[in-house]
Each structure stands twice: as structure tokens, then as C-alpha cells.
Amino acid sequence: MCRTDQAPDPEGEKDIDTTDAMFTSLLEDSAEELYDQAPCGYLSTLMDGTIAKINTTLLEWLGLERSRVVGRMRFTDLLTVGGKLYHETHFAPLLQMKGEVSGIALDIKSTGKQPMPVLVTSKVKTSEDGEPLLIRTTVFNARDRRAYEAELLRGRRVAEEARRQAEADRVRLQEALAVLQQSLLPAELPAIPGMEAASYYHTASPDLLGGDFYDLFPLDAHRWGFFLGDVCGKGPQAAAVTSLARYTLRAAALHDPDPVTALTTLNTVLHDRYSSGEGRYCTAIFGVLQPDDGHVEVHLASGGHPSALIQRADGSAGYLHTPGGMLIGVLPQATFTAARARLLPGDTLLLYTDGLTEARTGPKRALYGDEALRTFTTTQRAQGPQALITALTGLLASFGDGLDDDTALLALGMPTPLATPGVTT
Template identity: 80%
Template structure:
């Protein structure tokens, strides 16, 4: 029989477990040191006065320094650029001393190739069990990509701001040019007509778009005048071209045959032939003749697809001059137009307008303003002549604010009121 002395042998499984634990512990220790040295960011520990006590290889590579050059010989602030060192001494270090920790501060270090390298620095004071500060641990992150990103963002922002400023300048120039062009589509001033008063107004819904509304007043003979107001479909340069063609076609047609129906028929033929293919264009218009006779004026007008003229009478009433069944101008080769006649007595005013006025949206429910509201508005105003009515309507248009999304043209013609005999008597008596 064999005798054994000493402790009994351990089982094979236990020996394997112990060997694994030892190997794992060694691996952890080796990995921690390697992670510290080869980390993608810089690590260093300094004494409280900033002297470097420990620094990892990553940061040394960035700086182009050997460990012997840095440890115990340099302070953290020596790694910084002149500006970074100044900021560290005046702001970073005092704040760290007061707070014990500071993170994400942007600084610059001097690299091995004498370049400035942007970094983000986080530092924390390590203290003893009694609260005494022992050392400072600092992490340095490479911020070159971030700096490049921020620089690009800044460049793009500056580019965008410059583009916006240029766009504002260009927009102002465009608006000025459009305003000049819009004015050229309308009479510079209305002619002065003895025995007749006239007023006009043009409201632009958008300063960035040319409107297609127009009006005109011109002489055909002694005491005989032609007037018109219309609305061309669309906006912009193409609509402006149609507006110009329409206005001068009306003038030319009136000189050939001033009859209102004949004039609109000629305009329909011209527009239909000019725009019949590819880009159809049409308009609505009202055209008329005004003959001055003594103290009154006889009016003969015709309309094609346009709102009826409104008459504000001297007695305080207001009424439309119907022109039903007048067709859009330029759509069909042959169109039917309706004419109407009236007489303007002293104090009466004839108002022509485009549908931007009556199709405005008002109130919280965005309701259509409408023809009846316009008639009531005119009836509620004193019959003080065309210019007074135009002034009141321009204020009304302004009150619609964003409810007015279309241009509006106004033209008012009237016979001045007779002087009040009683007031003339009182004047003479004085």
C-alpha cells in the first residue's frame, strides 16, 4: 500500500478554472494599459501646478514629443498655442480650481509639424479621501473634423446670407422695374375734360407679379370721349404683353368704328387670332363712349364677360347698368356682346371696376365681398364726385388686407354737381 502526505490534490476542473482566471486578469491589465496608450484621444495626468506626470502615446504622437521630453519637464499649458495658453491661464485653470471639473472647452495645441490642432479638453481634479486635491486628469479630443465641419457651416451660412442680401437687392430692383412696367400699361395721368370729372386707382395685390388689369380714357372728337377697363387672364410678362395689345387694339378699333359692340368684336378677333394656338389668352372688358351735352353726358357702353358698371346717383341711390350675356373676349372666333345706355346728370358718377374688388374675401369666415356689398357701399357714400368715390374705394381695398388676392383697377367718370343756388345767394349777399 502507498502512503500519501500533504494536502489532497485538487480536481482537474478547479486547476483549469484558476488558470483561466489568472490569464483573464493578466489580459485585463494588459488591455487597460494598451487602451490608455493607444486610445483615439489624448490622456494625461498632471500635478496641481500643471506639470505633466503621465501622458499617453496618442497625445505624444500629435505633439511630436517623446515621453522623456514631456513628463516632469513640461506643463499642460506648454502644449498649447499662445492664445490657448493665455485662455488656459486666465479662464480654464481658475474655473477648474473653483469647480473641480470642466468639460468640452475648445483649445488649440501645437502639433509635431508646427500646425495648430483644434481640440476639445475635459479636465477633472482627483482628490484624496479627505478632499485634498492630488492631481488633474485631462482628456484631449481631436476636433479637427468638427472644426472643418463648423468652418464649412460658417462658410455656407455666409454664402447663404450673401445670397439672401443679393436676392433682396434683386427683388427690390425687380419690384421697381415691375412698377415702372405696370405704370406704362396705364395712362400716366387722366386727361382733363371740361365739364367732366374723372378719377382712377390701381391696387397691386403682389408687388412681385405684373397684373393684367388696365383702364384708359381718350378723346375721339369734340366733347366725345372713349373709356375702357378690363382684366386680362393670368399674371406676369405674358399677361402684360396681352394687356398692352388689348389696350392699343381698343384705341385703334375706336378710331375706325367707335361703336362699343364693334370695338369689342374687333378686340375679340385680334386676341383669338393672335393666341388661338399653343397659349390661349383672353380677357374681360367694358368699353364705352361718353358724349357731353350741355349739363349732362350720354353714355353708351358694351361689356364682354366683365362686371356691370355701377352708377352712383346724385340723389343718394346706386344702381348697376346691366350688360348681361357678354362673352369672354378672345375665346371664340365669334362672340356676342351686350350694350347699354344711360345718362349722367350733374352729381352722377359712373364706376368701372375689375373683379378683384367684388371677389375679395372678408371677415373671419373669408366670405365673398360681392356685388351687393359694393352697391350698398356706393349708396352709403355722399355723391361727392368720382374722385371722392375713388378715394373711399381705395381705403376699402386697403382694409381687405390679405383678403384681396387679385389686382383691382378702378375708373370713375362723372358730371360735376351744379352749385347750390342758396349757397350762391349767400355768397353774393356777403
């Protein structure tokens, strides 16, 4: 049977009181020891900065005796020259204005030759009436943090230097590629009596050599050869094919300017050169211009290339179709399609690579296409090759990132005769 009316045990209560007193004493001793031997520095100063209390940890960092510090030194006496200046101009005004400041980076004098970096937090203790009584300050050792920040800063500097070096290398590479790219194109188009010629080359990426090429050159005193093509791929390998194609077509045309024969020669050279390894091929149009009395005869052939477009002086436009022309360099024997046309004053023959017609447009990134190009050409006034190239340059720019391939343009034509004042036709 459990009884609830037992008398209190005086001896038991005495034991409890003794234990409480012992714990209280231990806690009081621990609090004082924690203050004095804390892993950070503590000090209390009067409002004028005179040090009234300081713990052993901070004294050891400073290498000073307590008797030399308490009542004899001010907080600013512990700081370096730079720290004193910052304290007077920033730390003290902020503390006076806000009553506390936190995590301020300063340097204090230390036992070593080098100042000790610290983080300082101070708070003003006030009376019940709000009068400031003293300033309590905590000082944290920031050597490890400063070393970490220095290492981090060094890492950032190294990374930034590496980034700058990489950017400089990229710029030099782009400059070298631009020079090499220009070497694969004519520096300028020659002047043909009674005709006008214009060209444009868009590089999709300054970091890669393109494979588009074109040229215009004399065959003899009365005829001119021209070509425009597109090598499969990009980079140094494509540039090598481009160079080989240009010089092969020039040499072949001087031997026999027949367009089909010139493309056949190029097909043989490319196939023999690359058939044993990674296949290389291209598309191209090769043609001959023969200016005559009041017009220009055009004879051209195509090997797998988009058809040439003719803008007429009356504002119409149409393709000079060359169906059936095969890719150049794929097979040992290839078929090429020839076509003829006559350019009259105001007419312009346009050759282009498929970067133009395969550009993506609109939110659905639809293919621009051949019909859109023909329609665009009919909207342009027939003012000659340079005017058409200028209009097409603006069109290419309007595609933005939808134009992701190199594009070469070559326009040839006869200018419209200037009207003689006072004479009607």
C-alpha cells in the first residue's frame, strides 16, 4: 500500500542544497574562466576608450602585461597606424551613431613582426536612463580568414589572368583565321569594261574557317571566268579543299574554259586527292562572261549548287535552272548541267551559297527558301550588282542567329545607261 503522508527528509533536502551551491560555484568559476581564456579577445573600455578590463587571450596576442594596459592604454593604442585612422574616421562615428558596430576588419599590434588581422565587434552598454556607460568589444583572430581571402584573391587573379590570356589567344586566332580566310578570296574584283561586279562574304563563326569561295578573272582579251562554290565542312580541312578548288578551276579554265570541262577537271582532282581517306567534296557554279555589243553572253555549268538567279531590268526575277548537276569529288565520273543566258543593260546575275536560302526565319525557324529569295529580289529596284548585294547584306543581317552558315554572294551585270538630258527614248 502506497503512503502519501510521509514526512520530509531533512537530510535529503540538505544534500540537494549542497549540490545546487556546488554547481552555482562551478558555473561562476567557468564563466570567469571562459571570459579570460576564451578563444577570442574581450575588453571593456570607458567611453573615452580607456581600457577598463581585458582578457588573457587578447593580452597574449598583444604580448602585453595586464598592469601595462588596464587604466593606462586606450583601445586605439592597440591598433596599427592604419587601424587608428580607420577607427577615428569610420569605426568611432558609427559606434556613436548606432550604438554598435559588427565585423569590422582591423589590424592590431602583436607579439610577431607582422600586425595581426582581426574582426572587431563593439557595443555600447547604457544605464537604465539610456546614458552610455562603457563599450564592450569582442576581437576575433582573422589570420586564417585573411589567408583564405588572400588565397582566394590569388586564385581569382590567376583565373582572370588565364581568362585574359585565353581571350588574347582567341583574338590572335581570329585575326589569323581572318587573314587566312581573305587569302582564299580575291582581294578585290577586277573591273570588266562595260560591266559591274560586286561580292560579299558572311562568316558564321570567327573561330572557324569557312568553306565558301568565289572568284572573277580574265580568260583572254574578250572573256572572263567566274565561279562560286561551297566546300563541305569547316576548319583547316575545308580550307585546304577550298584552296585546291580555286586554283584547280583557274588552271582548268586557262586550258579549256568550257564550264562543264572545268568542273569535270575539278571533280577528277578532288576525287583522286581524297578518295583514299576521308571524302571531301563541294558544290560549285563555273561560268564564262563574254561582253558583246550592248549585252553579255553567259555560259555556265553547275555541280550540285543552287541555281543562279537573274534580276531583270524590268523588275522581274527568275532562276537559271541547272538540274541534274552532281556533287563535285564524290564519284570518279560526274555529270554537270550547263545553261546559257543573255544579260541586257540593267540585268544582274546573282550567285550565292546555300547559307542564304537555308537561313531560319520567324519564331518557328522556317527555312527561308528559294522562292522567298526570288520574291525579295523582285522587290528591289534593278540598280545593278552593287545595289543588289547591299540589299542582300541587309537581308542576311535581319536573320540574326537564324543565319548559322557561311554565305558567299557574287553579282555580275550590266549597268543601265544614264539618260541623256533633253533626250527621250
